Amino acid sequence: MTSEKMIIQIKEWLKEAAGYIQVSLTNKLLVSQKSNRKDLVTNIDEETQAFFIKKINQNYPNDRILAEEKGFDTIESLAGRVWIIDPIDGTMNFVMEQENFCIMIAVYEDGVGQLGFIYDVMKDELYWGGRKQGVFLNDQKLQQPKDTALSKGLLGMNAYMYGKNIYAAGEIGHASMGIRVSGCAGIELIAMLKGNHIGYISNLSPWDYAAGLVLLNEFGYKYSNIEGKPLAFAKREYFLAATPTAYAQIQKDFIRN
Numbered sequence: 001m002t003s004e005k006m007i008i009q010i011k012e013w014l015k016e017a018a019g020y021i022q023v024s025l026t027n028k029l030l031v032s033q034k035s036n037r038k039d040l041v042t043n044i045d046e047e048t049q050a051f052f053i054k055k056i057n058q059n060y061p062n063d064r065i066l067a068e069e070k071g072f073d074t075i076e077s078l079a080g081r082v083w084i085i086d087p088i089d090g091t092m093n094f095v096m097e098q099e100n101f102c103i104m105i106a107v108y109e110d111g112v113g114q115l116g117f118i119y120d121v122m123k124d125e126l127y128w129g130g131r132k133q134g135v136f137l138n139d140q141k142l143q144q145p146k147d148t149a150l151s152k153g154l155l156g157m158n159a160y161m162y163g164k165n166i167y168a169a170g171e172i173g174h175a176s177m178g179i180r181v182s183g184c185a186g187i188e189l190i191a192m193l194k195g196n197h198i199g200y201i202s203n204l205s206p207w208d209y210a211a212g213l214v215l216l217n218e219f220g221y222k223y224s225n226i227e228g229k230p231l232a233f234a235k236r237e238y239f240l241a242a243t244p245t246a247y248a249q250i251q252k253d254f255i256r257n
């Protein structure tokens with residue numbers, strides 16, 4: 001069970017973490033490489049994750065955690081209540097731009113998304129919501145975006161997939177009104193929640209999409225791995241989310257033909 005109290009707590013933790021992240025930008029970041037020179041992690045990613053893990057362990061000691069950094073990046077199943085955390089989504093933007101990054105937190109129960117939070121720290125915009133509760137920007141309830149066709153809307157895209165035309169991403173982009181590349185999954189998902197983008201094609205890990213799926217679900221968006229199978233919450237997968245009409249068009253015209 002999730003509760004009003006849990007929502008209030010998560011919002012408080014997010015504000016505290018965001019304050020810490022903003023102050024940290026006035027100090028020198030400790031940046032290291034993970035798998036390659038473009039895959040970065042900073043001391044702030046790790047410290048932010050540690051902050052949330054401590055809060056969850058103190059308040060919900062029986063819950064389990066899946067999170068991107070340091071020892072929490074695998075989980076054997078989604079049984080019971082599981083917190084899925086990306087402490088800083090868009091680390092490259094965080095390091096290079098000091099904006100266009102988010103904190104993302106999701107709460108799942110037996111594999112079903114219950115709560116989702118995407119916090120654009122530098123804009124102080126918290127997109128959040130819960131199963132059958134709708135989607136909010138800070139305290140304001142958002143309206144469900146229109147079911148726009150592929151040819152009529154902008155599409156968020158992973159730069160590598162677009163450049164290499166993986167899963168016809170270049171052609172799908174051409175069929176849309178245009179592609180946009182933010183370098184941050186959370187920012188792309190926010191653009192869909194606002195109705196600014198009709199979809200997002202990328203290569204994502206569970207913590208990149210867990211919070212977003214709870215919110216996309218409330219607005220009737222379709223999502224899956226790019227071949228149309230359910231997302232596994234286990235490894236990186238090619239990801240597609242779009243309005244129902246655009247999703248069906250992409251599957252029919254570009255993926256399944």
Ligand code: IPD
Nearest residue numbers: 088089090091183184185203204
């Ligand atoms: C990354 C960003 C990026 C997406 C990558 C993610 P990170 O997250 O969301 O936009 O293309 O797949 O890994 O590593 O900065 O949290």
Ligand code: CA
Nearest residue numbers: 039040068091
């Ligand atoms: Ca990362």
Ligand code: CA
Nearest residue numbers: 086089090208
């Ligand atoms: Ca991420």
Ligand code: CA
Nearest residue numbers: 068086088089
């Ligand atoms: Ca991250």
